[in-house]
Amino acid sequence: MKVLPDTSVIIDGRFRRFLMENEVKTILVNEAVVAEIEHQAAIGKTTGESGLEELKKLRKFCEEKGIAIEFVGDRPPVNRLKDVDDIIRSSAYDNNAVLITGDITQKTIAEIKGVPVRYISSKKDIRMSIEDFFDEETMSVHLKDGVKVIVQKGTPKNVFFEKKDRILNEDELNEIAIDIIERAKRERDCFIELDEQGAVIVQLREYRIAITKPPFSDRVEITAVKPVRKVPLEEYNLSDKLKKRLEDAEGILVAGSPGAGKSTFVQALAEHYKDQEKIVKTMEKPRDLQVSPEITQYTSLSGSMEKTADVLLLVRPDFTIFDEMRKTSDFLIFTDMRLAGVGMVGVVHASKTIDAIQRFIGRIELGIIPQIIDTIIYIDKGEIGQVFSLGYTVKVPYGMTEADLTRPVIEVKDFEKNTLEYEIYSYGEQVVVMPARKRSIKPPRNIAHELKKIVRGDFDVEMINERKAVIYMNSMDIPRIIGRKGKNIEMLEKKLGISIDVREKETENISVTVKMTK
Template sequence: MGFRIAGETVYIPDLSALTQGAVSRLISEGRVVGKVVIHRSLIQILEYHASKGRVIGYTGLEEVKRLREHSDSGTIGLEITGERLKGPITDEEQVVNEVNAVVREYAYSVNGVLITGSELQYQVAKAMGVQVILVRDREQGRLGFERFFTENTMSIHLKEGVAPVAKVGRPGEWRFTRLGDKPLTRQEIEEMANEIIEATRSRSDAFIEIDRAGSTIVQLGSYRIVITRPPLSDGWEITAVRPLKKLRLEDYNLPEELVKRLNERAEGILIAGAPGMGKTTFAQALAEYYMRMNKVVKTVESPRDMMLPPDITQYSKHYADIGELHDILLLSRPDYTVFDEMRTDEDFKLFADLRLAGIGMIGVVHATSPIDAVQRFIGRVELGMIPSIIDTVIFIRNGQVDKVYEVKMTVKLPTGLREAELSRPVVEVRDFLTGELEYEIYTFGEQTVVVPVKKLKGKHPTHEKVIEELGKLMPEADIRFENDAIVVSITRSDLRKYNKKIKRLRKIEEKYNLPIRVRIEE
């Protein structure tokens, strides 16, 4: 270390203190006066993270710049000392622990004051007899991006070079609103991003869920925040989403039959809907409902953005591989597991494995129609296993339950087929409230087909082609589909004209395997 004035206090920050912006905050509060010494290995680690495009690196370097400004103004003395780490960084966690140990030892050797935001670092330093300041959680003030939110704001979209915009309203009934005419600058976006990251280091209700080169996903209280930056995106961008209202299951005014099913029989539940329609809000309400029924409930999320009571354990899909989650949930055996945002093959396989192991599963999937949610499993699991994995599909539209399907397996002749030997296992998808059969799923040859039964009852899938062909053959006849057959109505006076053509009807009937009847009218 360089020249030191007698009696001068030397402050040595560790990595957590720099990434939280703790040192400059302590200087502003008048708690740090004297010399601040930064170990070179910290600069090296921050440079490494910044080179990977991670916000933590930019935040730490921004703090070092602020300390340099304080030094230039004469508020503090600033010195950078020590040696860089040797060799490439391979194990990041090990390197961070090593750097924190180096900084701690340095503070001990110069009888300085260590500044840290880590409880573990604080305890170790105290045990060594090192003077240490633990930066506690600061008061949760209003952050810069929050000024764009009003009571009815669902999400804000901030991008450099573009005026800020927001979605205002409620699921299914929202509008895009411009929040000003002045485009945001890169500096403004970066400052808000740094502020968000700093808040995750100091707030107990905030954490970085995913930090990749070019993108960072943060859960900050009730806000789910996505930060992207070049080269992934063409400019810095912040998208923040906030649930407008936390609902109980009772608020949905569900039919009594559905509540009874949720209480007694539904154990493989799919909650489906388009983005922004309120799927996660409903899943959240259902999870709390089961918790109040004294069921053990856990969730698998990425990011962990459900607002749930501490009785419900929330697991991050990002911080554990699928095998680890499988073992944890299989061994802990919760009554229900809520799997939010199912997307990949691994997600669906985990859902299926846990359900077949006897765990009640509630999956949340993006789908534009209720049957799309069931189709997401086709090809991922055997067709015959689908009813064992999914028994109830709840489709959410505009924040309300729009449709409920019941999924069952049976052996029958599929609707529309006529040969008895074609009977086969069929997955039936019925409207739960009316009992009406709406879809059949079965294998036909090498292919799995999803057949809309309601449409079949009104018309044969090939009837339009048959009617078109018959129309060309008999242009003056009245041709329509009635009672599972094509009916050709001709007048008695036209009978002689069409006598030869009527014989050709049998060939068309055989070609399309569809009955054709001739009706003679006076």
């Protein structure tokens, strides 16, 4: 029998298995197959690298078994590689060979055109798959060439690692990787989200898988992550105040460190909005949120989230979940959609709650931030750790004293306690994020007590505001309180935490008095 294989059965070893089980005298390999595999390998795709390795093994196998192997046809230019399936079908027909394929579409068209064809289904006897390393408690699996298998188990509240005795070699890892990639191409709810030189990101149903190889990584490595359980919003024990906020808020940031449970929370939030008959969509890359079929999951369109946003604005969802915002373009898209009136829930990596806002500073105008973000929810170990709300006002920022320093200030408050935590404002060309420390303002009588240690004569203290006081005293006492080069007054201001203005008294023989200006 004379056969001609296409690319689909070469790259994963199916064709060699076919040769072991069938009597074949001559193998024809079209130059289009070689060109396609070579092109994929040149741009660093895993399928290309595995295809080259399989061609080497095929040559060796044929030499050992005495099977003739011939290369036929002309090498197509790169711009014709998209027509490789048609080229291979025509080559099989012209050479009176049986086409061997693992592509159901290729098989169907070959039959329509009268080309002899044999279809080989995907191999079922692989020694191991990525699922073999998971059980109900496993959150992630880390496989690396020459290193013991590491599994992460537990929940976001209680995580622990286990090292297995098993060590995988490069061939075993490549076999697992090819199985993952081939299944992602043909199975439902599976996607190849990224395929670059040395790195492939795959969403294999609920598994998010990263496959890396040299030169990107030092060795072949496969990391797979799986959500342990789906948590309804009710299990987060939200206060009535926060429940009401989630009903009204339309610019929510969900922050937390990697693995803290952010995705689990936004899944619950998405389901909550869906149950309230809201139209909910997601923007993800990779699409790893585990949500109901009613919630459509979008990824980047032609590699661009901007194009995805254009589509979403036409779809008009009530809420959009934007998972894993990292690049500047992601924050600009979030801003644009929020200003367009779409309810947005963004997910960001942050070690502290305030860091979620810091991710926007410098990327968009400061004054727009309170218009697009009204609530920040920090997730820690699978639970809601802290909630901030944002407001906008005009005031003298904390730490400044002069009234002419009044400016627009973003107030970041603890949502549950309604206490001011941070102030964000512009100072010159800089943006200041100032913690609102507990203010220890000395009452006027305490100020008078400190002054008596320095001043012997009479004086009056007038509090202009909580940060500024004016002291009226005899002219002969003023040098004593000012001190050499202003050291005394500077030290007193630091001790009391206020600004002090010293003025000469207009009348004499006035005893120490204290008054507050309303």
